[in-house]
Amino acid sequence: MNAIVALCHFCELHGPRTLFCTEVLHAPLPQGAGNGDSPGQGEQAEEEEGGIQMSSRIRAHSPAEGASAESSSPGPKKSDMCEGCRSLAAGHPGYISHDKETSIKYVSHQHPNHPQLFSIVRQACVRSLSCEVCPGREGPIFFGDEQHGFVFSHTFFIKDSLARGFQRWYSIIAIMMDRIYLINSWPFLLGKIRGIIDELQGKALKVFEAEQFGCPQRAQRMNTAFTPFLHQRNGNAARSLTSLTSDDNLWACLHTSFAWLLKACGSRLTEKLLEGAPTEDTLVQMEKLADLEEESESWDNSEAEEEEKAPVLSEGAEGRELTKCPTDSSLLSDCGNWQPRKLSVFKSLRHMRQVLGAQSFRMLAWHVLMGNQVIWKSRDADLVQSAFETMLPVGCVRVIPYSNQYEEAYRCNFLGLSPHVQIPAHVLSSEFAVVVEAHTAPRSGLHPAGCEGDQSLSKYEFVVTSGSPVAADRVGPTILNKMEAALTNQNLSVGVVDQCLVCLKEEWMNKVKVLFKFTKVDSRPKEDTQKLLTILGASEEDNVKLLKFWMTGLSKTYKSHLMSTVRSPTASEPRN
Numbered sequence: 053m054n055a056i057v058a059l060c061h062f063c064e065l066h067g068p069r070t071l072f073c074t075e076v077l078h079a080p081l082p083q084g085a086g087n088g089d090s091p092g093q094g095e096q097a098e099e100e101e102g103g104i105q106m107s108s109r110i111r112a113h114s115p116a117e118g119a120s121a122e123s124s125s126p127g128p129k130k131s132d133m134c135e136g137c138r139s140l141a142a143g144h145p146g147y148i149s150h151d152k153e154t155s156i157k158y159v160s161h162q163h164p165n166h167p168q169l170f171s172i173v174r175q176a177c178v179r180s181l182s183c184e185v186c187p188g189r190e191g192p193i194f195f196g197d198e199q200h201g202f203v204f205s206h207t208f209f210i211k212d213s214l215a216r217g218f219q220r221w222y223s224i225i226a227i228m229m230d231r232i233y234l235i236n237s238w239p240f241l242l243g244k245i246r247g248i249i250d251e252l253q254g255k256a257l258k259v260f261e262a263e264q265f266g267c268p269q270r271a272q273r274m275n276t277a278f279t280p281f282l283h284q285r286n287g288n289a290a291r292s293l294t295s296l297t298s299d300d301n302l303w304a305c306l307h308t309s310f311a312w313l314l315k316a317c318g319s320r321l322t323e324k325l326l327e328g329a330p331t332e333d334t335l336v337q338m339e340k341l342a343d344l345e346e347e348s349e350s351w352d353n354s355e356a357e358e359e360e361k362a363p364v365l366s367e368g369a370e371g372r373e374l375t376k377c378p379t380d381s382s383l384l385s386d387c388g389n390w391q392p393r394k395l396s397v398f399k400s401l402r403h404m405r406q407v408l409g410a411q412s413f414r415m416l417a418w419h420v421l422m423g424n425q426v427i428w429k430s431r432d433a434d435l436v437q438s439a440f441e442t443m444l445p446v447g448c449v450r451v452i453p454y455s456n457q458y459e460e461a462y463r464c465n466f467l468g469l470s471p472h473v474q475i476p477a478h479v480l481s482s483e484f485a486v487v488v489e490a491h492t493a494p495r496s497g498l499h500p501a502g503c504e505g506d507q508s509l510s511k512y513e514f515v516v517t518s519g520s521p522v523a524a525d526r527v528g529p530t531i532l533n534k535m536e537a538a539l540t541n542q543n544l545s546v547g548v549v550d551q552c553l554v555c556l557k558e559e560w561m562n563k564v565k566v567l568f569k570f571t572k573v574d575s576r577p578k579e580d581t582q583k584l585l586t587i588l589g590a591s592e593e594d595n596v597k598l599l600k601f602w603m604t605g606l607s608k609t610y611k612s613h614l615m616s617t618v619r620s621p622t623a624s625e626p627r628n
Contacts, residue, residue, distance in 0.1 A: 053076065053228070053314055054076060056074070056075045056076075056164065056226070056227045057074050057224065058070055058071075058072065058073035058173055058176070058177065058224070058225050059071045059073070059222065059223075059224055059293075060177040060181055060223045060225060061137065061221070061223075061293070062222070064215075064216065064290065066134065067178075068177050068180075068181040068182060069137040069177070070163055070173055071137070071162065071222075072140075072161075072162060072306055072307075072310075073160065073161065073162070073163065073164060073310075074306075074307060074311055074314065075158075075159055075164055075169065076157070076314055077156070077157040078155075078156055078157075134290040135290050135291060138292065139293070139303055140161065140303060147304060149307070149308075158310070158311035158315070160303070160306070160310065160311070172227060176200070176225050176227050177225065179203070180205035181207065181223055185207055190207055190209060191207065192205065192238075192242050192245075193205050194235070196227075201229050202227070202228060202230075202231045202234050204225065204226040204234055204237075204241050204245075205224075206249065207222070208221075208223070208252075210253060210296055211253070211256045211257050212291060212296055213260050213264055220296070222293075224245050224248065224249065233321065236321060240317055240320060244317075245313070248306075248309050252297060256296045258298075259298045332610065335610060336445070336447040336605065337446055338609075339608055339609065340446075397435055397438035398439055398441070400546050400550070401441075401535075401539060402549060405539050407514065408516065412516040414528070414536065415521060417532055417535070418529070418532060418594075419485070420442050420444065421529055421598055422529075422597055423448065423597075423601035423604075424461075424465070424483075425466075425467065425485040426467070426485075426488070427467045427479075427485065427487045428440075428468050428488045429470070430468075430470075430471065430489075431470065431471055431490075433453065433454045435490060435509075436454060436468035437453050437454070437468065440453070440466045440468070443554075443556070443557050444605070445602055446605065447605030447607060448602060448604060449465070449466065449605075450463065450465050450466065451467075452467050452468065454469070455467065455469055455470075456469075456473060458474070458476060458479070461484065461485065475487065480517070482519045482520075483518070483519045484519075484520075485519065486516065486518040487517050488515070488516050489517075491512065491514075493513035529594040529595050529598045530589065530592075530595055534556055535553060538552045560598070560602065563588045564599055565610070566588065567581075567584065567585075567603065568603050568606060568611075570584055
């Protein structure tokens with residue numbers, strides 16, 4: 053991600069200042085800079101975590117990388133800096149992390165070496181700590197323009213027993229030129245930067261309480277209340293952030309956090325090259341994702357309101373609660389408990405057809421394509437979930453993966469049940485439902501491993517029942533016949549069969565779109581509709597039922613686009 057993350061501070065003597073920033077370098081370092089040469093010259097050992105290699109030194113960048121020499125650095129002069137304005141000591145080389153996967157370097161120092169970047173960061177720093185602040189002067193805000201970049205800024209206070217008001221003002225800013233990307237990354241950046249801020253404030257609070265306990269400043273200031281303000285201000289020496297937090301490794305930790313933030317934020321959103329218009333499945337998935345984000349935001353808001361109403365804990369209780377909160381490292385450590393997926397699953401539709409048998413599979417596939425309720429009963433939840441991977445449009449799929457009670461068909465057309473759940477009698481006898489039961493097969497009934505994956509499912513015996521079994525001589529929908537032809541063709545690999553099924557689904561979704569516009573938008577008579585179905589090759593009863601069911605899977609975006617096109621004046625002129 054092409055962005056810069058910086059920590060800024062409002063100094064009472066010098067105004068807004070940039071303390072520490074991390075930027076991304078895509079160009080390679082000079083030869084010999086990244087291979088750990090001269091390890092015995094007082095350099096710290098390199099650490100590696102999550103594919104990022106960290107080193108505590110930076111060589112001077114070449115002009116090809118857009119960096120200037122240290123002597124021509126655009127940063128402020130040393131005479132214009134106090135302890136509170138300085139992060140790294142004079143002569144400190146800075147920090148650099150190497151991402152082996154992408155060959156990207158994450159470089160941290162007090163100011164960017166490139167004059168243009170320095171100007172952008174400087175302006176963002178001034179705006180974040182002066183005019184662009186949210187109510188209460190603490191919290192996130194977004195600002196920027198096309199020329200100077202767009203900024204996500206989160207201002208906060210750090211406790212300081214020697215400062216006016218016993219606190220100092222800081223901000224963490226993320227700058228990039230891509231406005232849309234930055235806005236889409238708002239929830240991610242807000243959560244992670246809030247975690248960094250909480251950690252800094254927690255460390256500073258401990259130091260503040262210790263200093264107040266040893267030498268309370270409030271009583272001392274009451275005795276000097278009539279001292280002229282300028283004398284008091286000049287005598288109030290600024291303190292560095294490392295002193296306020298009592299953490300000598302603060303800048304190394306911030307470099308690690310900022311580098312991880314840039315890497316994670318850049319990898320969580322990826323661009324895909326779409327050839328042509330997006331498919332209906334893509335549109336429906338985007339709509340579902342947007343609905344989930346809105347729902348999660350509403351939950352977050354309700355939880356925040358509940359937290360505000362909750363009673364305030366004592367300091368000791370609050371400290372104990374904070375220690376229970378998992379950190380990013382603990383979340384990453386949970387990945388070591390990952391278990392491989394069980395073998396007792398269906399690996400593909402071809403595999404399912406081989407296990408169930410041709411006749412049972414055809415009955416099951418017919419009910420799936422027609423939109424009838426499909427019920428699987430088994431003790432193995434993974435087996436049931438793997439059976440729900442169908443070729444239906446995403447908008448037609450309503451799944452309850454595993455339940456301990458029966459759910460009506462209007463709630464789901466794919467339902468997984470445990471074996472002890474009783475299915476109502478009217479459902480068992482209904483022509484609009486099919487039940488697949490996976491029983492433990494007796495040892496004598498174990499079938500030999502004659503096809504792929506049969507050994508893993510040989511312990512099961514599958515029984516497919518329905519109130520309306522599909523006759524063997526029934527023609528069925530055209531797409532089902534083509535699908536079976538592809539599955540039975542042993543000359544086609546599983547990957548080729550998958551692509552063939554995708555093409556079949558898109559072909560029939562195009563027919564669904566034509567039928568939807570013809571009947572729902574243009575409101576043509578039944579005679580014209582029947583002629584259209586004949587032209588589409590879908591005049592048979594099963595094909596008509598399939599098209600009507602698949603019509604419910606069209607995306608809201610497509611439907612609204614058609615309706616808006618019809619209502620627009622330009623669209624109505626040719627029809628008059």
